[in-house]
Amino acid sequence: MTNVATPGTEPTKLLIVDDLAENLRALNAVIRADDRIVFQASSGEEALTLLLEHDFALAILDVQMPGMDGFELAELMRGTDKTRHIPIVFVSAAGKELNYAFKGYETGAVDFLYKPLDPDAVRSKVNVFVDLHCQRMEIRRRVEEQQATMNELRAAQEEMRYALRMRDEFMSMVAHELRTPLNTLYLETQMRKMQLDRGNTAAFGPEQLAGMVARDGRQIQAMIRLIDDMLDVSRIRSGVLSIRPxxxxxxxxxxxxxxxxxxxxxxxxxxxxxxxxxxxxxxxxxxxxxxxxxxxxxxxxxxxxxxxxxxxxxxxxxxxxxxxxxxxxxxxxxxxxxxxxxxxxxxxxxxxxxxxxxxxxxxxxxxxxxxxxxxxxxxxxxxxxxxxxxxxxxxxxx
The missing domain is CATH 3.30.565.10 (Histidine kinase-like ATPase, C-terminal domain)
Incomplete structure (x- = not known):
């Protein structure tokens, strides 16, 4: 039997283990609440299966059970990474003279209760561990959020550094790629000016002029292609690139x-x-x-x-x-x-x-x-x- 958690909240999970069904029902009635889910197991083996499937805020274990008793179950829990952090409270009907409490604390228990149980005391102890668990979960959530925020900030910083580097490299590339045809055109005009200054009109015959025009055209086309490429990138990024089939x-x-x-x-x-x-x-x-x-x-x-x-x-x-x-x-x-x-x-x-x-x-x-x-x-x-x-x-x- 389980309790229903309040909608919109993460329920706290509790585990109670006892081989007697009437004891499970009684303990469940004491500790249940709207913001909790109480899982029940009637044996150590059944409890281990639940422990590996869920993250419990507290495990309340009966000491005397047939097969695997509470102490053996606690030792197994302490030997596994997933379960070693779960607080354990032992419950026993045996007399105090058997010194079960000492053995319970040796196995890592946080408390030891004797039957018949005091409902108010049990409820108070469980509330403390539920509150501690909720605080741990809240701290973990905040740490995870902070880590996620830091990761996002680092990614954004890296993207910004990359964008700035690409911008600088792009501007350098544009200057270099435009300078090459411009330098060629500039040298051509300087050569022609020198020929004109010397009165060497033979340098501007039909064949020479055809070569000059062809060379100028290639350099101009090179610059036009560069500019067109930059304009196309701008169109693509702004969503206005069009095709005309x-x-x-x-x-x-x-x-x-x-x-x-x-x-x-x-x-x-x-x-x-x-x-x-x-x-x-x-x-x-x-x-x-x-x-x-x-x-x-x-x-x-x-x-x-x-x-x-x-x-x-x-x-x-x-x-x-x-x-x-x-x-x-x-x-x-x-x-x-x-x-x-x-x-x-x-x-x-x-x-x-x-x-x-x-x-x-x-x-x-x-x-x-x-x-x-x-x-x-x-x-x-x-x-x-x-x-x-x-x-x-x-x-x-x-």
Whole structure:
């Protein structure tokens, strides 16, 4: 039989052990209360089972029981981590001349009561131990709350330190990445000014001008890409990134982009091997899909170790799949999830490049198309980045 605790409070659990049912009923009637649950056991073995299942504020044990007596049960309790802290009160009908009380205190009891029991005395003693237990539980709860608060504070401090470090590193990266094309443009303008000051108009013939315009265009495009990446991150975080699906054909995009990047591949000492045997049509945002593919192709050139990059296009009725496969050093498994985080940069030929935003933006764009962007890689075996796109209209994200 158990008592019902007051709703909304954590009940205090008490254990009474006696081999006589009438003694259990009588003791239960004395100590029960609305904020307590009283568990009853008629043997030491039954009591052990309950002790291992529950956290008791007090155990009241009858000394003389058949089989395992109260003293033996107390010794077992004191030998187990889960139960050694539970206060024990012994109850005995034997006379004081048997000196059971001394043996009881030797086994770790906090009190020894003789039958017939004084209900008021029993109730008073139990109330004391219940109050002590509640105080211990409250202290434990407060300590746990303080520990949780400290853990939250430490985590918040670490996040703040990380954010500040990433901010500083990002600003440094932006300055570095923008400075490179700006320096090139500045040097070009200085060279042209010097030629003009010398009256050397031959330096501005049609062929020379075409080269100047091409070089200027590359540097300007590099700065535009950096700025666009930063704007895309801002759009993603503010929830205003949008896609505009239209009829799009992937085979043509891959032919065009690998051709456009052929010179960059040649500068890296490599080339593209395109495997796109047939047209693949779908309803996607062509500009955004090109953006993802360019990121994958340029990363493969940067980290591919100067070996050919394979680009493969396959499709089923339900989805299209683009694989970009390099033969570089590969990516350790522990880093494969991190490369899709913002500002995470790999090492291309030992030198970090870019703002570390390309793969982060690319995955967000894949998600916006209800597709996926994933990587498979092993150290020393290169990497394969896979873009999958559903061949149904993707709902625009506003």
């Amino acid at each position: 239209c009829d799009t054909e992937l085979q043509d995009i891959l032919h065009r982009l690998t051709s456009d990047l052929a010179r960059q591949a040649a500068d890296a000492g490599t080339s593209f091997e395109l495997d796109a045997p047939e047209p693949v049509k779908g309803c996607w945002d062509e500009f955004r899909i090109e953006q993802v593919i360019i990121n994958l192709l340029t990363n493969a050139l940067r980290y591919g170790g100067g070996k050919p990059v394979r680009v493969r296009l396959r499709a089923t009725e339900k989805e299209a799949r683009i694989d970009v496969i390099d033969q570089g050093p590969g990516i350790p498994e522990a880093l494969q999830a991190r490369i899709f985080l913002p500002y995470e940069r790999g090492e291309g030929n030992g030198v970090p490049s870019g703002l570390g935003l390309g793969l982060y933006i690319s995955r967000q764009l894949a998600d916006a198309h209800q597709g996926t962007l994933s990587v498979q890689s092993k150290p020393g075996e290169g990497s394969m980045f896979t873009l999958t796109l559903p061949r149904t209209e993707a709902a625009p994200i506003q």
